[in-house]
Amino acid sequence: MLFSELGLSAELLRATEKQGYQEATPIQQQAIPLILEGHDLLAGAQTGTGKTAGFTLPLLQRLQNTAVQGQKRIRALILVPTRELAAQVAESVEDYGRYLPFTSTVIFGGVSINPQISKLRRGVDIVIATPGRLLDHMERGTIRLDSVETLVLDEADRMLDMGFIRDIRKVLRAIPENRQNLLFSATFSADIKQLAGELLNAPMEIQVARQNTTAEQISQVVHPVDRSRKRELLSHMIGAGDWRQVLVFTRTKHLANRLSQQLEQDGLSSAAIHGNKSQGARTRALANFKKGEIRVLVATDIAARGLDIEQLPHVVNFELPNVPEDYVHRIGRTGRAGMDGEAVSLVCVDEKKLLVDIEKLLRCNIEKVIIPGYEPDESIKAEPIKNGRNNNARRGSRTKSRGRSGGRNTSTEANRGRNRQRSRRAA
Numbered sequence: 001m002l003f004s005e006l007g008l009s010a011e012l013l014r015a016t017e018k019q020g021y022q023e024a025t026p027i028q029q030q031a032i033p034l035i036l037e038g039h040d041l042l043a044g045a046q047t048g049t050g051k052t053a054g055f056t057l058p059l060l061q062r063l064q065n066t067a068v069q070g071q072k073r074i075r076a077l078i079l080v081p082t083r084e085l086a087a088q089v090a091e092s093v094e095d096y097g098r099y100l101p102f103t104s105t106v107i108f109g110g111v112s113i114n115p116q117i118s119k120l121r122r123g124v125d126i127v128i129a130t131p132g133r134l135l136d137h138m139e140r141g142t143i144r145l146d147s148v149e150t151l152v153l154d155e156a157d158r159m160l161d162m163g164f165i166r167d168i169r170k171v172l173r174a175i176p177e178n179r180q181n182l183l184f185s186a187t188f189s190a191d192i193k194q195l196a197g198e199l200l201n202a203p204m205e206i207q208v209a210r211q212n213t214t215a216e217q218i219s220q221v222v223h224p225v226d227r228s229r230k231r232e233l234l235s236h237m238i239g240a241g242d243w244r245q246v247l248v249f250t251r252t253k254h255l256a257n258r259l260s261q262q263l264e265q266d267g268l269s270s271a272a273i274h275g276n277k278s279q280g281a282r283t284r285a286l287a288n289f290k291k292g293e294i295r296v297l298v299a300t301d302i303a304a305r306g307l308d309i310e311q312l313p314h315v316v317n318f319e320l321p322n323v324p325e326d327y328v329h330r331i332g333r334t335g336r337a338g339m340d341g342e343a344v345s346l347v348c349v350d351e352k353k354l355l356v357d358i359e360k361l362l363r364c365n366i367e368k369v370i371i372p373g374y375e376p377d378e379s380i381k382a383e384p385i386k387n388g389r390n391n392n393a394r395r396g397s398r399t400k401s402r403g404r405s406g407g408r409n410t411s412t413e414a415n416r417g418r419n420r421q422r423s424r425r426a427a
Contacts, residue, residue: 003057006032009064011099012057019095025050030206032058040181040200044188044207052092055152055182060097062150062180063125072103072123073147077175079131079168081158082302083108083279084286089154090128102126107143109133110279117142131159131167138174148175150182153199157185157192158329165195172199186332187325218331220343222355222368224376227348230318231259233374234346235266237316238296245289246314248298249330251321251385259318260298270296301326309333317345320354322385324361349382 001024003016016022024032027045034041035058045051059076068075078093080086090106097104104126105119113136120127120143127134127143137143151172153159159168181200185192188207196203225233238246250256253274260272271285271294289297290309301321315334321327334341345366347355359365370376 001029003028007036008032008057009061011064012061012096015096015098016053016057018098021053025054026208027051027206028054028057030208031055034204034206035059035180035182036061038062038180040203041183042188042196042200042203042205043182043184045184045186049208051184052089052154053096055154055184056089056092056096059126059150059152059182060093060100060102063102064100066149067101072125074124074127074143074145075147076126076150076152077145077148077171078126078128078152078154079134079159079171080128080154081130081162081164083110083130084282084302085155086128086130087283093126093128097126104128107133107137108279109136113137113140113142131164131171135167135170138170145171145175148179150180151175151199152182152184153195154184155186156183156195157187157189157325160189160191160195161323161325168195186329218334218341218343220331220345220366222345222347222366223371223374224368225346225348225371225374226376226380227350229374230346230348231262233371234316234318235263235268236371236374237344238263238268243314244292244295245309245312246296246316247289247309247312247333248296248316248318249321250298250300251319253300255319256298256300260296263296263298268296269294270298272298273302274300275302301330313341315341315343317343317347320345320347320351320358322354324354324357327358328361349376349380350385352382354385 002022003024004013004022006024006029008016027043027049028051031041031043031051031054035055041055043051043054045054055078063075078089080089086106086108090104093104102125103123105116105124106128107116107120108130109132113133116133116137117140120137134143138145153168159165181203183192183196183200183203223233234248237243248259250259253272253276256272256274260270263270271288273282273285277285285294285297288294298318312334315331317327317330321330331341331343334343345355355366
C-alpha cells in the first residue's frame, strides 16, 4: 500500500517522498489510519519495521488538522527509554514535519539542561524525552504538560524493563486525562498488558509479528568456542569475511572497553559505547560507525534498542544476554526494513543455560557451527556468570542523585528502581 492511500496530507506525502519512501510497511498500513481516526493504540512490532513513521506521520497530521493560533504549547509528548532513540525519533519528527509549521525539541540526560530550558521557554509543539530528564524539568517547573493531546510510549517494554514505571505514572498525572494514547512495544508481556490497561482507553490492538519472534531476514548461528578464544575468533571472522560494519554486544561496560582496545590491537578500527561514556562520545562513535570510519562498534545493551543503522549486515553476541528478550532486541539491529542480516553468537560452556532460555523464547533451535581450529575444549568446566544484567539485582534503594547541572545520564535513569524486582542494568 502506498502512503498516498493512507489519507495523509500533501505536506506529509511530500516529506515521505523526499525521504525516499512511497510504500508503507505493514505496521504503518495498520497504525496510521487508526491513529488518524483518534483511537488509542496498542501496537506490537519488531524493530526495523517502520514503527516510528507509523506514529509520527499521523501525529503530525492530527496536529495539522487541529492547529491553534497564539503561543506555542506542548501538544504531543513522545517518551522513549534511551538518549539514542530520543535523538533518532526527534530526527524523524523533523524530517516528516519539514513542510509543517510545528516545532519540536528533544530532552535527555547526559548533556546540559540549560539549552533545553531555553528551547522550552520559546515554545514547542512536540517534545521527545527520556523519563528521567523529563522529570527533572517537571520538578524545576521548566516544562508544562497541561496541553498534551497525544502521548506516545515508544518501546514501552524496554521502559518497564529499565524501571521507568514510576516515572511514567508521574508523567501521566501531569497531563490531561482527555488525550490520545499510543503504546508501541516489541513484545506483549504481562507487564505491557497491565500498563495498557491503566493507560489506554478502548484501544485498538495491532501486531505485525508474533510475540518474541525474530525477523525472517536475519540468519542466526551459534559458534561454540572457549571463553578465552572468543576475541581471537571474532577477529578471525571479521578479517576472513571482510566484514566492514559489525555491531558487537557484551554484557558489561568493562568488557566493552577492553574488547574494543583488543580489536584495535588486532588492526580493526573499533569504538565502545555504554552508559559510562559521555553523550558526546557515544554520538561521535555512532556517527563514525555509520560513516564507515569505525569498522566495529562494541556496545552493551544500552545500544540494543534505538540504534537505527541502515543496512547493518552483522551483529555479534560476544556474550549472550542474561535476559532472553534482550537477544531479540540485540539482533533486531540487523535485518531491518526488509534487508538481510546475520546474527552470530559466540557461546562458551558458561552460557549454555542462557542459550537454552533464548531458544525456548524463540521456540526454535539455533544452528550450531564449530569453526575449524576453534573447537571448544570439552574438559573446561562451566563457571558462574558473575557479571551481567541480572547479577546486580536487589541491592536496595533507588538511586536518587540527578546531577542538576548536567541531568541524569542513561545509567542513572536505568537504575531508578526495577519494577517487579528486576535487576539493575549492567550497561
